[in-house]
Amino acid sequence: MTLNISYKAEHITQRxxxxxxxxxxxxxxxxxxxxxFISELTVCTHRRNMVKRLGxxxxxxxxxxxxxxxMLSV
Numbered sequence: 001m002t003l004n005i006s007y008k009a010e011h012i013t014q015r016x017x018x019x020x021x022x023x024x025x026x027x028x029x030x031x032x033x034x035x036x037f038i039s040e041l042t043v044c045t046h047r048r049n050m051v052k053r054l055g056x057x058x059x060x061x062x063x064x065x066x067x068x069x070x071m072l073s074v
Contacts, residue, residue: 011053017071019046024063024072 012020015036022032029043036043051062066072 012050016046016050019043020050020062020066021072023047023059024066 018036019032022035027035029047030040032043033040047059047062050056051058054062054065056062056065
């Protein structure tokens with residue numbers, strides 16, 4: 001799976017893109033925080049902000065959105 005970093009989602013920051021990629025790779029919030037040197041709570045906040053900003057209900061829909069928008073490819 002690769003991240004299409006050329007995609008410019010107007011509502012997603014670079015850090016959120018990194019977190020989104022790792023979520024899609026199966027990492028949990030704690031693992032993502034460890035890899036990015038941020039707290040687990042910060043990761044959860046970024047995930048929650050993305051879901052809210054995009055009008056989604058949960059992280060599962062966030063993953064589906066990423067594939068539909070071709071932000072991620074297998």
